[in-house]
Amino acid sequence: MKQIALLGSTGSIGLSTLDVVRSDPASFQLFALAAHRRVRELASQCHEFHPRYAVIADPSLAGEIDRSLFPQETKLLFGEEGIEQVATDPQVGIVVSAIVGAAGLKGTWAAAQSGKRVALANKESLVVAGALVTNAAKASGGEILPVDSEHSAIFQCLAAGNRHEVARIHLTASGGPFRKSSRAELDKVTVAAALDHPTWKMGPKITIDSATMMNKALEVIEARWLFDASVDELNVVVHPQSIIHSLVEYVDGSILAQLSPPDMRLPIQYALSWPQRKPGFARKMNWFESQTMEFFPPDLDRFPALKLGFEVAAAGGGSGAVLNAANEVAVERFLNNDLKFMEIPQVCGEVLAAHTHSTNPSLSELLALDAWAREETRRWKA
Ligand SMILES: NC(=O)C1=CN([C@@H]2O[C@H](COP(=O)(O)OP(=O)(O)OC[C@H]3O[C@@H](n4cnc5c(N)ncnc54)[C@H](OP(=O)(O)O)[C@@H]3O)[C@@H](O)[C@H]2O)C=CC1
Ligand SMILES: CC(=O)[C@@H](O)[C@H](O)COP(=O)(O)O
Numbered sequence: 001m002k003q004i005a006l007l008g009s010t011g012s013i014g015l016s017t018l019d020v021v022r023s024d025p026a027s028f029q030l031f032a033l034a035a036h037r038r039v040r041e042l043a044s045q046c047h048e049f050h051p052r053y054a055v056i057a058d059p060s061l062a063g064e065i066d067r068s069l070f071p072q073e074t075k076l077l078f079g080e081e082g083i084e085q086v087a088t089d090p091q092v093g094i095v096v097s098a099i100v101g102a103a104g105l106k107g108t109w110a111a112a113q114s115g116k117r118v119a120l121a122n123k124e125s126l127v128v129a130g131a132l133v134t135n136a137a138k139a140s141g142g143e144i145l146p147v148d149s150e151h152s153a154i155f156q157c158l159a160a161g162n163r164h165e166v167a168r169i170h171l172t173a174s175g176g177p178f179r180k181s182s183r184a185e186l187d188k189v190t191v192a193a194a195l196d197h198p199t200w201k202m203g204p205k206i207t208i209d210s211a212t213m214m215n216k217a218l219e220v221i222e223a224r225w226l227f228d229a230s231v232d233e234l235n236v237v238v239h240p241q242s243i244i245h246s247l248v249e250y251v252d253g254s255i256l257a258q259l260s261p262p263d264m265r266l267p268i269q270y271a272l273s274w275p276q277r278k279p280g281f282a283r284k285m286n287w288f289e290s291q292t293m294e295f296f297p298p299d300l301d302r303f304p305a306l307k308l309g310f311e312v313a314a315a316g317g318g319s320g321a322v323l324n325a326a327n328e329v330a331v332e333r334f335l336n337n338d339l340k341f342m343e344i345p346q347v348c349g350e351v352l353a354a355h356t357h358s359t360n361p362s363l364s365e366l367l368a369l370d371a372w373a374r375e376e377t378r379r380w381k382a
């Protein structure tokens with residue numbers, strides 16, 4: 001029986017993870033659930049799964065929680081300390097890192113340092129601190145298994161060959177809701193249109209990232225760290241159907257791909273069960289239906305965010321922390337109608353260009369860069 005700490009249980013990945021656990025109670029048990037502010041949802045999850053701990057990450061709620069909402073056997077913890085406590089508890093085998101944004105880094109970091117299996121959805125952890133997190137996992141005997149659909153696909157395709165025989169890793173991108181929009185149309189994009197992803201139902205931040213293709217930029221950086229890949233090995237191909245989740249091309253020209261209908265329960269289940277495969281309950285391909293799969297090169301002029309991803313993957317240092325922080329604030333400002341859609345990559349590019357490069361930054365230096373980039377982005381055109 002695997003004991004799981006699920007960080008971000010009330011989000012889109014969190015709910016899909018609960019589905020996976022629900023489907024196989026003989027294999028998985030929830031030791032801890034953690035959310036930010038959605039206390040009623042968290043409490044109702046506790047009544048179903050009876051975890052030992054529930055963490056409310058926003059410490060300001062500690063004084064005002066109605067304890068009776070939660071089952072008696074569940075102990076309440078608060079703040080980052082609570083997240084760190086459950087992520088490092090000796091009884092926990094797997095930490096599902098599914099908090100959104102750089103706020104997820106503390107939990108990933110704690111789990112990686114204490115030798116856990118980290119089922120990683122929170123790509124921002126690697127964008128901000130990829131070198132530190134991957135080295136911490138190596139040093140502690142832990143493992144980082146990708147949940148992100150593209151990286152799960154790559155992980156599965158890499159298992160079929162030798163790493164040194166890989167020529168290129170191709171990450172697929174849906175292209176988002178504005179794949180066919182002109183530059184003039186992109187300037188007028190509304191929040192509602194940007195939140196309408198063509199193939200995936202996800203939380204708001206990653207949905208906006210998909211629309212700007214910043215999501216693919218973050219995923220290029222994530223792949224750089226997860227697979228120890230050079231930037232030259234990484235490529236992005238637009239595949240609007242989101243059936244092929246990524247491809248690995250070997251030196252002989254053979255290309256392996258992982259296919260499945262878009263449903264995050266599959267890569268989550270795989271990260272929890274690996275190296276085994278369990279009977280799946282996510283949606284399956286219907287081979288009796290005609291279907292088309294298309295591929296296009298990405299347009300870096302209309303989606304300049306993607307270019308930033310390749311630049312940051314090549315530059316390393318603190319550039320990932322800066323890009324990520326600028327993007328988080330820019331997305332929040334866009335969602336509040338305080339920035340235009342195309343100003344998201346613009347401000348990210350400007351803040352990135354203004355930062356001072358650092359080699360091998362420590363965690364506290366990365367957090368300082370994160371804070372600096374947030375402030376710069378808040379002040380931009382404010
Ligand atoms: N959704 C998807 O299909 C995919 C998501 N990912 C990645 O997974 C991560 C989660 O995405 P998604 O599930 O869509 O996001 P959601 O917005 O749906 O959920 C976010 C979760 O994080 C919690 N949270 C938010 N802020 C904080 C904070 N400051 N401290 C602690 N917890 C916090 C939320 O709690 P509360 O509800 O209380 O606010 C919620 O549980 C992201 O990094 C995303 O890039 C990767 C691939 C696919
Ligand atoms: C489900 C998942 O992994 C997302 O990261 C997804 O890939 C987003 O779609 P885009 O390809 O549009 O960024």
Ligand SMILES: [Mn+2]
Pocket residue numbers: 148149150219
């Ligand atoms: Mn993805």
